[in-house]
Amino acid sequence: MSLEGNKIIGAVLLGGFIVMTANYVSKALIHPESGDGHGSEAVSAAKHYPVPETAVASATGTAPAAPTLAPITPLLAAASAEAGAKVFKKCKSCHQVDGDAGHTTGPNLWDIVNRPIAAAPGYSYSASLAEKSAEAWTFENLNSFLYKPKKFAKKTKMSFAGLKKEKDRADVIVYLNTLSANPAPVE
Numbered sequence: 001m002s003l004e005g006n007k008i009i010g011a012v013l014l015g016g017f018i019v020m021t022a023n024y025v026s027k028a029l030i031h032p033e034s035g036d037g038h039g040s041e042a043v044s045a046a047k048h049y050p051v052p053e054t055a056v057a058s059a060t061g062t063a064p065a066a067p068t069l070a071p072i073t074p075l076l077a078a079a080s081a082e083a084g085a086k087v088f089k090k091c092k093s094c095h096q097v098d099g100d101a102g103h104t105t106g107p108n109l110w111d112i113v114n115r116p117i118a119a120a121p122g123y124s125y126s127a128s129l130a131e132k133s134a135e136a137w138t139f140e141n142l143n144s145f146l147y148k149p150k151k152f153a154k155k156t157k158m159s160f161a162g163l164k165k166e167k168d169r170a171d172v173i174v175y176l177n178t179l180s181a182n183p184a185p186v187e
Contacts, residue, residue: 072143075170076186084175087168091160097179106158111180112137113173128153139184142173 094105101108107120117132118125132153135141145152146169148162163169177183
């Protein structure tokens with residue numbers, strides 16, 4: 001047998017010794033408190049750790065209850081159209097805001113506040129938005145859509161993930177409200 005063979009056998013034996021030692025040390029440090037190996041019955045309440053709802057939901061296959069958005073209307077009075085215009089720069093690649101401009105990837109947003117949903121003439125809306133055509137783009141509907149477009153209208157063509165910050169949504173809504181000959185009153 002060559003020296004290389006001895007090295008290989010020695011490495012395998014050393015690896016096994018390390019695994020056995022680690023197992024022995026871990027059992028010495030961590031003591032299960034019940035005989036079933038899981039410690040489920042005898043574990044004290046102090047040793048329970050909270051499990052996030054999303055982890056429970058993914059493990060059970062059920063979705064957690066969707067968080068409801070706080071009304072945006074109370075925040076609109078303090079919102080800034082200028083700040084909204086800055087945040088809206090993300091949207092300009094797909095949306096026009098001038099009254100005479102046509103549509104691009106998304107519909108023109110001139111006079112969007114209180115306009116019926118899916119009602120911009122000459123724009124082909126997704127079926128999920130067209131189903132909401134009896135509703136209007138109220139401040140609250142805009143808030144929901146801007147938070148998560150795909151949640152508001154599941155199969156919307158809009159690929160934007162949404163604006164998570166409440167302040168950003170309020171600022172954008174106030175900015176969109178200024179894009180009208182007759183802006184809606186903000187109370």
